Amino acid sequence: MRCRILLVGFGNVGREFARLLLERRSELAKIHGLDAAVVGIITGRHGSVERARGIDLRKALRLADAGASLESCGRGVHGRSAECIRRARADVMIEITPLRIAPRQIGVDHIVAALSGGKHVITANKGPVVYHYRRLKEMARTQGLGFRYEGTVMDGAPVFNLFQETLRGIRILSFEGILNSTTNLILSMIEAGRTYEDGVKSARHMGLLETDPAMDLEGWDATVKACLLANVLMGGRLRPEQVPREGIASLTSKRIEAARSARKRMKLIARGWREGRSVKASVSLEAVALDHPLASVDGTSSSLVVRTDMLRELQIIERQPALRQTAYALYSDLLAIRDGRLSP
Numbered sequence: 001m002r003c004r005i006l007l008v009g010f011g012n013v014g015r016e017f018a019r020l021l022l023e024r025r026s027e028l029a030k031i032h033g034l035d036a037a038v039v040g041i042i043t044g045r046h047g048s049v050e051r052a053r054g055i056d057l058r059k060a061l062r063l064a065d066a067g068a069s070l071e072s073c074g075r076g077v078h079g080r081s082a083e084c085i086r087r088a089r090a091d092v093m094i095e096i097t098p099l100r101i102a103p104r105q106i107g108v109d110h111i112v113a114a115l116s117g118g119k120h121v122i123t124a125n126k127g128p129v130v131y132h133y134r135r136l137k138e139m140a141r142t143q144g145l146g147f148r149y150e151g152t153v154m155d156g157a158p159v160f161n162l163f164q165e166t167l168r169g170i171r172i173l174s175f176e177g178i179l180n181s182t183t184n185l186i187l188s189m190i191e192a193g194r195t196y197e198d199g200v201k202s203a204r205h206m207g208l209l210e211t212d213p214a215m216d217l218e219g220w221d222a223t224v225k226a227c228l229l230a231n232v233l234m235g236g237r238l239r240p241e242q243v244p245r246e247g248i249a250s251l252t253s254k255r256i257e258a259a260r261s262a263r264k265r266m267k268l269i270a271r272g273w274r275e276g277r278s279v280k281a282s283v284s285l286e287a288v289a290l291d292h293p294l295a296s297v298d299g300t301s302s303s304l305v306v307r308t309d310m311l312r313e314l315q316i317i318e319r320q321p322a323l324r325q326t327a328y329a330l331y332s333d334l335l336a337i338r339d340g341r342l343s344p
């Protein structure tokens with residue numbers, strides 16, 4: 001089966017997905033019967049191109065890594081990105097533009113344009129899903145199209161696949177997790193004697209820092225993820241702006257020292273819980289005891305502890321993820337759609 005992919009966003013995640021596709025193309029064809037080709041790439045400032053026979057990804061990667069325009073990779077595409085997406089001749093659109101905190105955002109326009117133009121949608125962009133989950137899911141369902149978003153929380157580790165597909169009928173009572181790799185890496189590095197600035201530099205070097213660093217450092221990314229889990233898995237109706245939030249920007253070495261002498265570790269903890277009929281969430285910087293299930297989650301690792309009615313407590317741990325794990329989330333969503341599993 002031929003699968004024409006349109007990439008919207010060709011930054012850290014888009015490029016890593018392109019590398020993964022280059023490595024796995026023959027396996028995709030042989031084992032999964034999927035002849036996947038990227039037929040279009042849309043970016044913000046580095047040009048947008050299409051090529052029906054498939055874009056040369058090696059060339060696109062070379063150009064993008066050098067910060068050059070992609071326009072020599074195919075026919076240039078001009079005009080509003082949403083309109084280009086609607087018109088594009090592709091089967092699947094992968095939306096990986098930057099996170100924004102607002103109900104109106106370009107990522108939503110991209111997803112709506114793809115669905116109304118008959119394309120399946122895969123995204124690792126949390127913004128559209130946290131604000132418009134119900135609407136986008138319903139729009140995809142009525143059109144018989146895929147809408148998958150595994151990469152929005154904990155990269156490629158199965159969170160939505162697990163709770164929406166595998167553990168059918170289970171009720172989540174509450175969750176707590178370390179969901180932001182950047183802040184966890186910085187906290188671990190400060191504990192090991194390095195500076196806050198060293199931590200930010202490492203996260204940037206690894207391609208983990210959000211396009212706007214405040215999204216990570218001021219706790220927005222973790223808050224959006226907490227709301228996303230609460231809205232998608234617990235039926236909540238939360239908006240990130242309304243949720244109590246703390247980041248790590250205000251952290252002092254005194255607070256770290258106090259935690260250390262109390263045999264505790266500083267962690268940015270995201271929570272979701274039920275209160276009567278409503279669902280609540282919060283993100284806070286806390287000193288956790290060493291025997292807490294999240295205390296040993298170090299570096300870029302992330303973890304989610306979920307309390308449920310049937311299986312009591314489950315913990316998912318993703319050890320030291322990097323960009324490949326997010327690219328894998330897109331890849332596994334692609335295979336799910338290929339298998340007819342249109343939404344988790």
Ligand SMILES: NC(=O)c1ccc[n+]([C@@H]2O[C@H](COP(=O)([O-])OP(=O)(O)OC[C@H]3O[C@@H](n4cnc5c(N)ncnc54)[C@H](OP(=O)(O)O)[C@@H]3O)[C@@H](O)[C@H]2O)c1
Nearest residue numbers: 009010011012013043044045046096097098099124125211
């Ligand atoms: N990095 C991670 O580890 C990670 C993990 C999980 C999820 N995510 C999510 O994945 C998404 C992408 O992250 P990233 O690290 O790849 O970001 P990034 O490196 O900043 O890349 C963003 C890409 O989007 C393009 N873009 C920006 N505005 C656009 C617009 N209006 N129309 C079309 N393209 C536009 C940019 O093009 P220009 O550069 O030309 O402006 C760039 O190619 C984000 O939503 C992020 O939250 C990232």
